[in-house]
Amino acid sequence: MDTATIRVTRYRPEKGPEPFFQEYKVPYRNDMVVLDALNYIKANLDGTLTYRWSCRMGVCGSCGASVDGTPKLTCASFLHEFKGRTITIDPLPNFPVVKDLVVNMEDFMEKLVRIKPWIIREKETPPEQGEYKQSAEELERYQQFSSCINCMLCYSACPIYGLNEKFLGPAATALAYRYIEDSRDQGRNVRFPIVHEMEGVWECTLVGECSVVCPKGVDPMLAIQKTKILGATNAIRSILMPRGGR
Amino acid sequence: MRETRKVARLHAILWGIFSLGGMIAAFLLPVMIYLTGIAYPLGLWPFNGSRDPSFLVTGTLLGMLFVFVTVAGSLFHGIFRFQSALTEVGLLRLKRGLEAVGYLIIFVGIVLLAYYLLVLNPSLPAL
Amino acid sequence: MTENKSFPELRRKLNPGWWTANRHYVQYMVREWTSLFVALFSLVYIYGLSLWVTGSRSAFLNLLKNPATIAFSFIALVFTLYHAVTWFYLLGQVVPIKIGKTTSKPWQALVANLILMLIVSYLVIWLLVLR
Numbered sequence: 001m002d003t004a005t006i007r008v009t010r011y012r013p014e015k016g017p018e019p020f021f022q023e024y025k026v027p028y029r030n031d032m033v034v035l036d037a038l039n040y041i042k043a044n045l046d047g048t049l050t051y052r053w054s055c056r057m058g059v060c061g062s063c064g065a066s067v068d069g070t071p072k073l074t075c076a077s078f079l080h081e082f083k084g085r086t087i088t089i090d091p092l093p094n095f096p097v098v099k100d101l102v103v104n105m106e107d108f109m110e111k112l113v114r115i116k117p118w119i120i121r122e123k124e125t126p127p128e129q130g131e132y133k134q135s136a137e138e139l140e141r142y143q144q145f146s147s148c149i150n151c152m153l154c155y156s157a158c159p160i161y162g163l164n165e166k167f168l169g170p171a172a173t174a175l176a177y178r179y180i181e182d183s184r185d186q187g188r189n190v191r192f193p194i195v196h197e198m199e200g201v202w203e204c205t206l207v208g209e210c211s212v213v214c215p216k217g218v219d220p221m222l223a224i225q226k227t228k229i230l231g232a233t234n235a236i237r238s239i240l241m242p243r244g245g246r
Numbered sequence: 247m248r249e250t251r252k253v254a255r256l257h258a259i260l261w262g263i264f265s266l267g268g269m270i271a272a273f274l275l276p277v278m279i280y281l282t283g284i285a286y287p288l289g290l291w292p293f294n295g296s297r298d299p300s301f302l303v304t305g306t307l308l309g310m311l312f313v314f315v316t317v318a319g320s321l322f323h324g325i326f327r328f329q330s331a332l333t334e335v336g337l338l339r340l341k342r343g344l345e346a347v348g349y350l351i352i353f354v355g356i357v358l359l360a361y362y363l364l365v366l367n368p369s370l371p372a373l
Numbered sequence: 374m375t376e377n378k379s380f381p382e383l384r385r386k387l388n389p390g391w392w393t394a395n396r397h398y399v400q401y402m403v404r405e406w407t408s409l410f411v412a413l414f415s416l417v418y419i420y421g422l423s424l425w426v427t428g429s430r431s432a433f434l435n436l437l438k439n440p441a442t443i444a445f446s447f448i449a450l451v452f453t454l455y456h457a458v459t460w461f462y463l464l465g466q467v468v469p470i471k472i473g474k475t476t477s478k479p480w481q482a483l484v485a486n487l488i489l490m491l492i493v494s495y496l497v498i499w500l501l502v503l504r
Contacts, residue, residue, distance in 0.1 A: 013380040069394060096382035104382055159398070162387035163338055197254045202261060205330055206463060207401050225467035228261060235258035271411050272457035272486075277494035279414055279453060281502070282421075283446025287437045292502045309501050313422075317415045324412025331405040336389030351416075359419050366426035 002028040004085040006037050008049065011097050019097070022046070028085060034074040035063055038089075051101040058215060061151030065101050066090040071156035071213050092156040108152050111168055115176035115194055120187025138183040145178035145223050147216040154210035154220050166199040170210035170220030173201055177223035180230070196231040204228070260326070267323025274316040310363050318356045325352050404459045410452035417445070461486035 003025045011019040024045050026037045035053055042049045053063040056075045063074040068088055079085060095103035125132075154170035161167045176195050179185045195201055204224045211221040281292075289295040329348040333341050392398040424433040436442055465482025 011383050013383070017381070019383060093385065094387070096384050098382055099380075159334065159387060159391055162391065163334065193251060193254075196258060197250060198257060200254070202254070202257050205327075205334070205405065207398070208466075209397055209401075212397060222467055228258075231258040232262035232265070235255045236262065238255065239259075268456075268460055271453065272460040273490050273493050274497070275411065275414070275453050276450060276457060276490070277497045278418075279446055279450045280494075281498070282418065282437070283414075283443060284450065287443050287446075292498050306501070312497060312501060317418055320411050321415035321419075324408045324410075324415060327405060327408035328412055331402070331408060334405070335392070335402075355416060355419055358423065362419070362422045362426045368426060368428070 002085075004028040004032075004037060004079050004087065006034075006041065007086065007088045008038075008041075008101070009088075009090045010049070010100050011091070012048075012099065028079060030078075030080050032079045034065075034067055034072075034077040034079065034087065034089065037079065037087075038074060049101075050099050059149060061149035064092050064151045064153050064156070066093055066156065071153040073151060073153070073215050076215060092152060094156050094158070094162040095152070103152075105152065107165060108150075108155060108169075108171070111172040112150065112175060115168075115172050115179075115191060116187065117175050117179060119179070119182065119185050120190055121184075122186045132184040134183055141183075142178045142181035145174045145181070145218055145220075148174060148178075148218050148220075149216055151215065153213045153215065154218075157209040157213040159207055159209075160203050160205065164199070164203060167203045168195065168197075168200045170224065171218075173204075173227055174218050174220040174223035177227050180227070192231070192234060195227050196234070201227045201231060264323055264326045267319040267321075267326070270316060270319030271323050274312070275320045278313075278316050310367070314359060314363055317359055321355050321359075322352050325349075404455070407452040407456040407459075410449045411456060414446070414449040414453070417442070457490060458483065458487070461490075 004027075006024045006026055008022050008024070009019050010022050024037075024041045026040045026045075033056075035056055038049065038051055038053070042051075051063070051065070051074070053075065054060040055062070058073055058076045061073075064071060065074050066072075066089065067074065067077050068082060069090075071092055074089070079087070089101065091097045091101045092103050095105065095107075098104050119132075148171055150171065152171070155161050158167075158170055161169050173195055176191050180188060180191055201224050204221075206221065206225070208221045211219045214220065285291065286293050289297075325348045329344045332344055337344065392402045421433055421436050424430075424436060461483045462479050464486065465477065465479030468482075470477040470482075
């Protein structure tokens with residue numbers, strides 16, 4: 001019977017401070033994904049293996065891991081993609097590891113909330129006046145950036161975030177940009193100071209790996225660039241026209 | 247809070263200048279390197295063996311402008327980017343020091359460039 | 374999920390060789406280090422200019438004709454052209470142009486700007502040397 005070899009980096013703090021490798025052999029079918037292999041291991045070989053997963057179809061963003069060195073969703077990585085059917089799985093880089101493949105997501109969650117991911121209005125209109133209308137063209141300006149499933153692969157791919165945990169990062173900036181470009185939103189004054197602070201977009205040096213690994217085509221690199229341009233024009237405008245001109 | 251806003255705003259403008267410098271380095275620097283460093287010393291086109299170097303340090307207003315814009319823009323862009331590249335290969339803790347040295351080099355370089363072109367330039371065009 | 378001190382979290386530091394891990398990162402590093410030659414050429418130029426304007430014409434000419442300077446100029450030109458090419462591609466990625474229903478691709482921006490750069494270069498030569 002065909003088998004695949006799965007090498008997992010484990011971390012059991014209750015057993016010792018050092019991470020260690022463990023190898024498992026799983027039966028191979030060519031429609032299997034890495035998540036299937038992990039589930040097989042947990043069900044049949046080693047019930048202590050710990051990892052996150054949920055929808056198993058690439059929409060929930062739970063199952064991110066480093067598969068052969070690349071941040072990927074384990075439910076979207078087919079075993080047949082990997083030569084020799086030997087795969088190494090590590091927890092997502094740039095995040096602290098709680099146990100085995102489970103990482104601490106708190107910094108990421110804090111950043112998502114920090115940029116205020118909701119429509120901000122100067123004045124809410126009462127429901128009787130109807131909904132805020134938006135044309136198809138207005139929707140297109142931000143739609144791509146609303147596809148984020150919060151899987152954190154982009155933060156794992158970003159070396160700037162790896163070097164500096166304070167960096168706001170790809171997903172948070174893309175989400176902020178999604179609201180900045182939403183025609184219904186009037187919160188630029190609130191969001192700009194957050195994204196344009198020193199550790200906001202300015203740390204980004206266009207490595208671009210975030211957009212390469214994104215499973216949903218959000219292109220956070222583009223969002224960060226556009227936000228930088230907004231920041232530069234805003235700064236120049238605030239110097240030339242300090243009292244208004246908005 | 248206000249202090250960090252001001253610093254961030256300054257950084258936004260510096261980024262804008264850096265981007266402009268990138269355009270300059272991409273569009274104008276190649277021809278400058280070719281003319282100054284390769285075509286003239288080797289007698290290639292457009293110099294074709296002509297040995298009159300007066301153009302190089304520009305006796306025309308246009309030439310002076312070209313030199314200043316190209317060298318100042320390229321210097322700013324190059325130093326700005328190089329200092330961030332250095333922090334990415336393991337020198338992150340020296341970041342503040344690298345920035346200080348970098349901006350000093352940029353400042354001195356541009357001041358000297360302007361001084362040479364506008365004051366000491368022996369072929370200064372009659373203005 | 375605050376960290377339980379008896380079960381500490383594993384913190385992995387990014388090692389300085391992180392950029393060797395994949396092809397994209399290596400290309401990124403090469404792209405960023407082109408800035409070194411851009412800056413260096415500018416500094417060498419300012420130095421050369423200082424020789425000329427302070428009257429040391431022969432020193433200036435010797436600097437230009439020095440094979441080391443010519444070799445450096447060749448290398449600087451190669452790296453500057455690589456900067457230009459990657460810069461144009463980046464422009465294509467971050468400022469896509471929409472015409473009707475189609476959006477421009479990065480390689481199109483690369484080609485268009487490269488042609489523009491050649492035109493600008495010829496203009497510079499014409500305005501400053503040939504005229």
